[in-house]
Amino acid sequence: MSEVGKIVGLLKSDAIEKKIAAAIVLGELKAKGPGVVEGLAATLESGVPLLQVHALDALARVGAKKALPQIFPLLSQHDDDVRRAATRAVASVGEEVVPIIKEKMGSAGPEERRALDAALAELGGKDAFSALIKGLASSDAEAAKAAALAVRQQIKNADGNKRRSYLAEVERFLDAQKKKAGAAGAIAAAVKILGYLEDEKTIPTLLAYANDEKADPSVRQEAIIAFRFALSKDKPSAKVVDTLVKAAEAPDRTLAQTALHTLGSLQVSDDTAKRLEKIALHPDFARASFVLDLLGRMGGAAASSVLTKVLVSTADRRYAEAAANGIAGKEEAVPALAKALLEATNPDRAWVLAKVLRPTAKKIAPALRKQLLEEALDRLGKGERNYEAHLDVARDADPDAVADALRALAGRLRKKDENKARVVLSILCKMDRATNDDRYALASLELSLSNRDTRPASRAGDESLRILGALLRQGFDVAKSLKKDRALELDHLYYVGFHFTELNHPLGEELLEEVVKKGGRAKVAKMAKNKLALAEA
Known part of the structure; x- marks a missing residue:
C-alpha cells in the first residue's frame, strides 16, 4: 500500500483527530490517487464541523468536482465555517461548475439560493458573474441584496477589462428589467453592484434611478449610495449634487438621510455650498444640522457665506448655534x-x-x-x-x-x-x-456731576473719589491736575480736600490751602480755613 493510501485509510479511523490530521495532510500534499476524493467526500457526512471544514479545504486542493453532490448540501449549512469552506470548494472547480449552479438555482429555496450566489461570487469570472446577475431576477429582495454584497470582493479584485464586462452585463440586466417592470429588490441589487464597479460611466444610469420619483424607494436609495463608490476619487458634477440635494428635501426621511450622508462622503466643491443653502434652513432640524456641520467641514468663502446667512436670518437658537459652531x-x-x-x-x-x-x-x-x-x-x-x-x-x-x-x-x-x-x-x-490721564478725565467728569455731599456714607460711594484715590496710589500728581482743571470750581477742590483730610492724606491739606488762597472772602474759603484749623487741632 502506498503512503497516500495509508493516509486515506486514516479517514476511516474511529478517532476524529486522526481523520482531521489525514484530511489536512492530503490537502497539503494535493494528493492524487484512488480513493482520495471518495474518502474526503465520505467524511463530509460525519456531521462534525471541524472535520468537514478540513475535508472541504482538502477537496478544494485535490479536486472537488467528483464530490460536488456531497458538497452542495453544505452550502446552506448553519455553521459559518463549514458554509464558507463549502463555497470555496465549489468555486475551486472553476467555470465548469457554473451550469450546475444555474440548474440548481431553478429549484433552490431562499437559503440555498443565497449559498449558490455566494459560490458564484467566490468563483468570479464572466460566466459566473453573468449567472449571478441573471439570477437576481428570480431572487427575493434579501437574497438579491446578499448576492450583491457577495460579489463585491470579486469586483474589487477585477482588472479593468473584467470591470468593463461586468458593467455591460449589469446594464443589460437593468435594461431588461425596465422593459418588463422587474422586481424592485432585483433592480436595487443590480444598482448596488453598479456602485461597487467604482466607474464614473455608471453616473448617467445612477442619476436616472436616483431621480425617478416613481421608482421604489429601495432602488433610489441604492442609486444614491452607489454615488459614494462611483465618485470616490472624483468630485461630483452639478447634476449629481442637485440630485442629492433634491433627495435630501424629500418627504421620505430615510431617503433624505441617505442623500445627506452621500453628500457628506463626496469631495464637494465650493459651488456645492450655495446649493445646500435651502437645506441649511430646512424645517427638519436633523437635516439642517447635518448640512450646517458639512458646511463647517467644507470651509471656504461660499460655505462661510451660507453659514453666516443662517446665523443672521434664523430666529431658532438651534440653527444659530449650529451655524456658529461651523463658522x-x-x-x-x-x-x-x-x-x-x-x-x-x-x-x-x-x-x-x-x-x-x-x-x-x-x-x-x-x-x-x-x-x-x-x-x-x-x-x-x-x-x-x-x-x-x-x-x-x-x-x-x-x-x-x-x-x-x-x-x-x-x-x-x-x-x-x-x-x-x-x-x-x-x-x-x-x-x-x-492711561492715567484718561482715568483722571473720568474722575473730573464724575466730580463735576457729583452732589459733593461731605457725609461719610455719601463720600464712600463717590466714584470720583475712588478713582482719585487709585491715581494717588499709582503716583499720579492728582493735586496738580485738579488745580489746573478749568472744568472744576473751588467747591469741587474743597470737597476733594475735605475727603482726603479726613483720611489724613497730604492731598487734603494742599487742596484746602489752594481754596483758601484763591477763595478770598468767599464762603467756601472760610469753610476750607475752618477745616484746616480742625485738622491741626
Whole structure:
C-alpha cells in the first residue's frame, strides 16, 4: 500500500483527530490517487464541523468536482465555517461548475439560493458573474441584496477589462428589467453592484434611478449610495449634487438621510455650498444640522457665506448655534461675518455674530474695522444702545485705534453732554490701553456731576473719589491736575480736600490751602480755613 493510501485509510479511523490530521495532510500534499476524493467526500457526512471544514479545504486542493453532490448540501449549512469552506470548494472547480449552479438555482429555496450566489461570487469570472446577475431576477429582495454584497470582493479584485464586462452585463440586466417592470429588490441589487464597479460611466444610469420619483424607494436609495463608490476619487458634477440635494428635501426621511450622508462622503466643491443653502434652513432640524456641520467641514468663502446667512436670518437658537459652531475660528468667514455684523440691527443677532467673530477679529480688513468702529461710535455718541457688539469686535481687531477714537469722542462730548462723555470714558477706562490721564478725565467728569455731599456714607460711594484715590496710589500728581482743571470750581477742590483730610492724606491739606488762597472772602474759603484749623487741632 502506498503512503497516500495509508493516509486515506486514516479517514476511516474511529478517532476524529486522526481523520482531521489525514484530511489536512492530503490537502497539503494535493494528493492524487484512488480513493482520495471518495474518502474526503465520505467524511463530509460525519456531521462534525471541524472535520468537514478540513475535508472541504482538502477537496478544494485535490479536486472537488467528483464530490460536488456531497458538497452542495453544505452550502446552506448553519455553521459559518463549514458554509464558507463549502463555497470555496465549489468555486475551486472553476467555470465548469457554473451550469450546475444555474440548474440548481431553478429549484433552490431562499437559503440555498443565497449559498449558490455566494459560490458564484467566490468563483468570479464572466460566466459566473453573468449567472449571478441573471439570477437576481428570480431572487427575493434579501437574497438579491446578499448576492450583491457577495460579489463585491470579486469586483474589487477585477482588472479593468473584467470591470468593463461586468458593467455591460449589469446594464443589460437593468435594461431588461425596465422593459418588463422587474422586481424592485432585483433592480436595487443590480444598482448596488453598479456602485461597487467604482466607474464614473455608471453616473448617467445612477442619476436616472436616483431621480425617478416613481421608482421604489429601495432602488433610489441604492442609486444614491452607489454615488459614494462611483465618485470616490472624483468630485461630483452639478447634476449629481442637485440630485442629492433634491433627495435630501424629500418627504421620505430615510431617503433624505441617505442623500445627506452621500453628500457628506463626496469631495464637494465650493459651488456645492450655495446649493445646500435651502437645506441649511430646512424645517427638519436633523437635516439642517447635518448640512450646517458639512458646511463647517467644507470651509471656504461660499460655505462661510451660507453659514453666516443662517446665523443672521434664523430666529431658532438651534440653527444659530449650529451655524456658529461651523463658522467659528475660520479666517475665510471673517469678511462675511464682519459685513453681517455691520448691518445687524437686532441686538441678540449682533451678539451672536460678535461672539463668533471676536477670536478672528484681527483678520478683519482695515476698511471694515473702520466701519465697525464708526458705527459703534455713532450709536454711542447718540446715546443709543446696541453699540457693544460692534465696539467689542473693533476693540479686539485694533485696541489702539479704538482707545484713540473713544478718547476723541469723549473730548467732543464733554462740551455738549457730560453724561454721554462719562459713559464713553467709562468704557475707555476699562481697556488696558487707558492711561492715567484718561482715568483722571473720568474722575473730573464724575466730580463735576457729583452732589459733593461731605457725609461719610455719601463720600464712600463717590466714584470720583475712588478713582482719585487709585491715581494717588499709582503716583499720579492728582493735586496738580485738579488745580489746573478749568472744568472744576473751588467747591469741587474743597470737597476733594475735605475727603482726603479726613483720611489724613497730604492731598487734603494742599487742596484746602489752594481754596483758601484763591477763595478770598468767599464762603467756601472760610469753610476750607475752618477745616484746616480742625485738622491741626
